Amino acid sequence: MAILRFKALETVNSRKPLRPEFPKDRVTSYFGEYVFDKKKMKEHLSPEVFKALIQTIESNERLEPGLANSVALAMKNWSIGLGATHYTHWFQPLTGSTAEKHDAFFDLDGDEVLEKFHGSALVQQEPDASSFPSGGIRNTFEARGYTAWDPTSPAFIMDTQGGKTLCIPTVFVSYTGEALDNKTPLLKALHFIDKAATEVVQLFDKECARVIATLGPEQEYFLVDSALYNARPDLLMGNRTVFGHSPARGQQMEDHYFASIPPRVQSFMMDFEFAAWRLGIPVRTRHNEVAPGQFECAPTFAEVNLSVDQNSLLMDIMERVAERHDLRLLLHEKPFSGINGSGKHNNWSLSTSNGKNLLSPGKKPKENLQFLTFFVNTIKAVHVHADLLRASIASAGNDHRLGANEAPPAIISVFIGSQLTELLDSLEKNSNVIEKGDNLYLKLGIDKLPEILLDNTDRNRTSPFAFTGNKFEFRAVGSSANISAPMVVLNTIVAQQLVEFKAEVDAELEKGLKKEVVIVNILRRYIRESRNILFEGNGYSQEWVEEAAKRGLPNITTTPPALKAYLSSESRKLFVENGIFTERELEARTEIYFEDYVKKIQIESRVIADLALNQIIPTAVNYQNKLIQNVQGLKSLGLEENSYKASLDALIEISERLVVIKTEVREMTTARKFANNLEHMEERAFSYCDKVKPYFSTIRKQVDKLELIVDDEFWPLPKYRELLFLK
Numbered sequence: 166m167a168i169l170r171f172k173a174l175e176t177v178n179s180r181k182p183l184r185p186e187f188p189k190d191r192v193t194s195y196f197g198e199y200v201f202d203k204k205k206m207k208e209h210l211s212p213e214v215f216k217a218l219i220q221t222i223e224s225n226e227r228l229e230p231g232l233a234n235s236v237a238l239a240m241k242n243w244s245i246g247l248g249a250t251h252y253t254h255w256f257q258p259l260t261g262s263t264a265e266k267h268d269a270f271f272d273l274d275g276d277e278v279l280e281k282f283h284g285s286a287l288v289q290q291e292p293d294a295s296s297f298p299s300g301g302i303r304n305t306f307e308a309r310g311y312t313a314w315d316p317t318s319p320a321f322i323m324d325t326q327g328g329k330t331l332c333i334p335t336v337f338v339s340y341t342g343e344a345l346d347n348k349t350p351l352l353k354a355l356h357f358i359d360k361a362a363t364e365v366v367q368l369f370d371k372e373c374a375r376v377i378a379t380l381g382p383e384q385e386y387f388l389v390d391s392a393l394y395n396a397r398p399d400l401l402m403g404n405r406t407v408f409g410h411s412p413a414r415g416q417q418m419e420d421h422y423f424a425s426i427p428p429r430v431q432s433f434m435m436d437f438e439f440a441a442w443r444l445g446i447p448v449r450t451r452h453n454e455v456a457p458g459q460f461e462c463a464p465t466f467a468e469v470n471l472s473v474d475q476n477s478l479l480m481d482i483m484e485r486v487a488e489r490h491d492l493r494l495l496l497h498e499k500p501f502s503g504i505n506g507s508g509k510h511n512n513w514s515l516s517t518s519n520g521k522n523l524l525s526p527g528k529k530p531k532e533n534l535q536f537l538t539f540f541v542n543t544i545k546a547v548h549v550h551a552d553l554l555r556a557s558i559a560s561a562g563n564d565h566r567l568g569a570n571e572a573p574p575a576i577i578s579v580f581i582g583s584q585l586t587e588l589l590d591s592l593e594k595n596s597n598v599i600e601k602g603d604n605l606y607l608k609l610g611i612d613k614l615p616e617i618l619l620d621n622t623d624r625n626r627t628s629p630f631a632f633t634g635n636k637f638e639f640r641a642v643g644s645s646a647n648i649s650a651p652m653v654v655l656n657t658i659v660a661q662q663l664v665e666f667k668a669e670v671d672a673e674l675e676k677g678l679k680k681e682v683v684i685v686n687i688l689r690r691y692i693r694e695s696r697n698i699l700f701e702g703n704g705y706s707q708e709w710v711e712e713a714a715k716r717g718l719p720n721i722t723t724t725p726p727a728l729k730a731y732l733s734s735e736s737r738k739l740f741v742e743n744g745i746f747t748e749r750e751l752e753a754r755t756e757i758y759f760e761d762y763v764k765k766i767q768i769e770s771r772v773i774a775d776l777a778l779n780q781i782i783p784t785a786v787n788y789q790n791k792l793i794q795n796v797q798g799l800k801s802l803g804l805e806e807n808s809y810k811a812s813l814d815a816l817i818e819i820s821e822r823l824v825v826i827k828t829e830v831r832e833m834t835t836a837r838k839f840a841n842n843l844e845h846m847e848e849r850a851f852s853y854c855d856k857v858k859p860y861f862s863t864i865r866k867q868v869d870k871l872e873l874i875v876d877d878e879f880w881p882l883p884k885y886r887e888l889l890f891l892k
């Protein structure tokens with residue numbers, strides 16, 4: 166086996182950066198080339214059809230069949246013109262990735278071949294959905310599911326080595342109409358926040374017709390050479406190394422962050438950025454991250470639904486492009502122990518339809534009260550529903566990351582910076598609000614909200630939920646996640662909070678009080694009630710864990726108990742009453758999350774056992790034999806014990822460690838069998854978490870020690886120092 170490792174290392178040494186397939190044209194000439202966006206719709210549709218389509222999109226209505234046919238025809242002509250041969254409904258099932266089933270753009274009419282793509286095929290399809298997770302909603306005897314076009318996300322052409330395919334973003338629901346995907350509830354949550362926020366904005370600005378939630382996800386990832394990746398069964402099976410001793414040099418020199426990008430990596434970045442730009446995905450920034458082998462890219466923010474789609478698409482593109490460069494993309498939250506994991510910071514805000522950012526303090530007092538309204542309501546929503554936010558980011562992978570090296574803790578808190586803290590203090594404590602027109606805010610100092618907030622708020626990187634000047638940044642989200650789940654929760658809880666706020670305001674207004682006074686009084690109470698969630702200190706510290714416990718903030722470090730929040734009576738009420746999920750959908754979804762957790766831990770556990778029994782133990786025994794020869798040889802020369810003591814000690818130490826490994830692997834396997842036999846998925850998840858997973862670190866500890874003792878020539882798995890430092 167060690168042969169594979171050394172072959173891989175040889176291969177890596179001879180790698181050269183690939184020339185990116187980069188066009189000579191300016192970016193403006195091909196950005197969005199492969200997207201059937203508004204501009205292209207306008208070009209390819211008659212003015213009447215275009216107008217009707219835009220209206221349908223904006224009012225969230227169903228597409229008329231006649232209209233659908235015209236749009237389908239235009240889409241077909243546009244995409245065939247660019248070389249597409251097939252089309253597919255592109256959707257996001259609850260596996261976390263994206264799904265496609267391709268159909269060719271032709272049909273046979275007798276002997277004649279016709280180009281064909283009907284409106285009906287654009288609007289709706291019935292893929293056999295039996296192999297997608299449904300949490301018991303869809304029985305195999307009614308295996309059909311429906312996919313239906315989401316016209317708010319534009320169709321695009323996927324260009325791979327295998328050809329070009331027109332992809333139509335769709336929702337995916339069961340035969341009985343229940344959501345089986347990530348997009349359906351997201352669209353509902355976005356509709357909910359639009360409605361709720363618009364009503365609140367109208368307290369300040371009657372003209373506002375719509376509110377749009379915006380999202381800019383920063384994507385962190387690792388890259389490893391594919392030859393080395395292929396020599397690591399743990400990476401192959403589960404995208405995470407289950408063994409591996411820390412290299413002599415890890416990230417302690419802090420020299421990777423923002424350092425110059427390795428040539429092979431830069432060439433990969435150029436390639437995937439180019440592919441992304443053609444698809445209208447505005448990836449703008451790129452840099453090395455803190456850990457060796459870790460990188461980040463971030464797009465310019467967009468409307469949430471589009472941004473979520475684009476992030477899913479981007480992950481897919483990055484994976485494909487990496488392979489072309491003989492690299493493997495690791496989106497796992499914690500591929501390597503002892504160094505940083507990867508997250509996906511979700512920068513989130515709300516914007517009016519005329520582009521005013523509601524989380525950006527304005528110049529006028531009125532705008533500042535509006536800012537404070539949205540700011541304080543968001544904080545309150547996070548305080549009330551912290552458990553749901555925690556649930557929304559729970560996954561087997563993220564469990565390894567949260568609370569580990571430089572990652573946000575599993576405790577949800579909000580960081581707002583010292584200036585805003587002072588401001589909220591003065592707002593809360595100033596008890597006599599006097600009604601004197603604009604002087605009201607003067608008295609509170611709200612009119613002096615400084616514009617330098619931007620520079621002052623982004624200092625604390627340790628918070629899971631931070632205000633960064635003109636947006637909140639949800640940092641606890643995992644790097645491999647489909648970010649629709651956290652976006653469903655965040656937008657729903659803020660919307661719910663805004664609904665409650667508006668009701669309170671209305672009730673007070675009926676008493677004849679002045680609007681500004683009413684708003685300030687309510688916000689003041691909210692601040693008082695939400696105090697506990699605000700934390701400005703070091704979120705990575707042990708003191709915070711203790712302080713949070715005193716404050717009564719939950720610190721749920723593992724997925725199964727975190728997921729339970731979805732099923733609380735408050736959550737059911739929140740989601741069901743607002744039409745985001747039905748009870749059945751919520752239960753099914755949580756079931757799927759439990760199942761996903763079980764599968765991931767199960768795979769890891771199997772990989773650990775296989776590697777330990779088939780590779781590590783035999784390797785160590787081989788080395789022991791070498792040591793035995795050495796000891797016997799030295800002894801036969803009649804030398805004193807001192808001369809072979811080192812070898813003898815190593816022999817004994819290896820034996821002791823092998824015994825522990827064997828025993829623990831056996832016990833872990835028994836625990837796994839026990840868990841597999843439990844009837845309910847939830848029980849199984851808890852059992853895997855509490856009874857199986859603890860063996861991972863104890864087995865690892867022994868194996869990593871062996872890695873240090875056993876002759877390097879014998880060791881089968883590429884080591885951290887070989888995996889992490891790409892050139």
Ligand code: ADP
Nearest residue numbers: 379380381382463464465466512513514522636
């Ligand atoms: P950082 O300094 O946190 O590493 P950047 O400032 O480079 O990150 O990126 C922050 C992300 O926030 C970008 O994707 C950016 O487009 C996004 N962003 C900026 N303004 C908003 C907004 N109003 N709503 C949502 N996202 C935003």
Ligand code: MG
Nearest residue numbers: 383510512638
């Ligand atoms: Mg950031």
